[in-house]
Amino acid sequence: MRERLVLIVAYDGAELLDIACVSSSLDIANRGGARPPYRTVLATPSGHAVTCDSGLRLEAQVALERFTTPPDTLVVSGGLGHLAAAATPTLVGHVRRLAGLARRVSSVCTGATVLAEAGLLAHRRATSHWMYAEQLARAYPEVRVDPDPIFVRDGNVATSGGVTSALDLTLSFIEEDHGTALARGVALGMVAYLQRPGSQAQMSMFLSRTPGDDLVVLRTRDHIVSHLAGDLGAATLARLxxxxxxxxSRLFLTHLRETPAQYVRRTRTEAAAHLLVSTTLPLAAVARRCGFGSTESLRQAFLAYHAVPPSRFRAERRAGGAPLGPEASR
Known part of the structure; x- marks a missing residue:
């Protein structure tokens, strides 16, 4: 294989970030040594320039109707124009045609509406931007819509949540194609906080902000997230x-509606969930990295927050299609 052809489908009202997160990530992967390299092509109806949600215009590289080369990966972007795109029979028909030629089919954000209209999500689990997931479920009852995950893989079809989840989805593709090391390198190149597994919630505590942006709470939260394996006892946090x-404790209860200890345990559990899905680390190593004193403490936290032990959590997410790459031996 000389190259991996990635065809991005755009239309008037597409979200620029849905497109750029994919294309920029693949470009950085190429610079990082992806072999075979990716070649990204932007296709639009009739090959016309499209106006994105932001008002910026993008020139197409090819007309969607005339593209006949089998793509390695088909990506349908989302945006406020997704309903109009899904109501355009020629666009939907050519997406369906190209999906039959592609090794992987995917959508970003509300691009899932186009895939659903093309019949590509029937009887599959899928996601979309959390604000539009209910709309998607109502319009296409044959689709098993899950509004929570960042992205979902069901067979060779992948759907992702809102906007920057395109980065997480593309990183999972890079990891699948070229391994964990390159995917992590691309994440660093994009200055992403961490490479999130698809099962992580779109509204994650790692992304949420404190109501009122209280500086003491913000700084304490930043310290907690950055020092999960350290001493995060109440006395230590108060001193810092x-x-x-x-x-x-009063500040945390006011702004986060939980005590510092509750927040620490919940954050450690979410970090452990990330490691369980995105690595092959043994449970003892996951517990150690996330600040749990033992695998039993890790197990109790997962029973409390996920109602399943960590081993079952990992097995279920892996069965659901979350990619796992080789973890460095340490």
Whole structure:
């Protein structure tokens, strides 16, 4: 194989980030040594330039109707124009045609509407931007819509959540094609906080902000997320924040509706969930990296938050299509 051809389908009202997250990630992968390299092509109806949601115009490289080369990966972008795109029979028909030629078929954000209209999501589990997931489920009852995950893989069809989840989905493709090391390198090149597994919630605590942006709470949260394996006891956190334990607890309850200890345990559990899905680390190593004192403590946390032990959590997410790459031996 000389190259991996990735065809991105855009239309008027497409979201620019849905397109750029994919194309930029693949370009960085090429610079990082992807072999065979990716070649990204932007296709639009009739090959016309499209106006994105932001008002910027993008020139097409090819007319969707005239593209006949089998793509390695087909990507349908989302955007506010997704309903009009799904209501265009020629666009939907050619997406269906090209999907039959592609090794992988995917959508970003509301691009799932186009895939659903093409019949490509029937009886499959899929996701979309959490704001539009209910709309998708109502319009296409044969699709098993899950509004929570960042992305979902069902067979050779992948759908992703809102906007920047395109980065997470593309990283999973790079990991599948070229291994974990290159995918992590691309994540660093994109200055992404971490490579998130598809099962992570779109509304993750790693992305959420504190109502009111209280500086003490923000700084304490940043420290917690950055030092999961360290001492995150109430006394230590209060000393670092420069306030009393009682005052720090009051601030957390006001702004996060949970105590510092509750937030620490929940954050460690989410980080452990990420490692369980995205690596092959043994449970003891996951527990150690995330600050749990033992595998039993890890198990109790997963029973509390996910109602299943960590081993079952990993097995279920792996069976659901989340990619796992080789983990460095350490």
């Amino acid at each position: 924040a420069g306030v009393s334990e009682r005052h720090l």
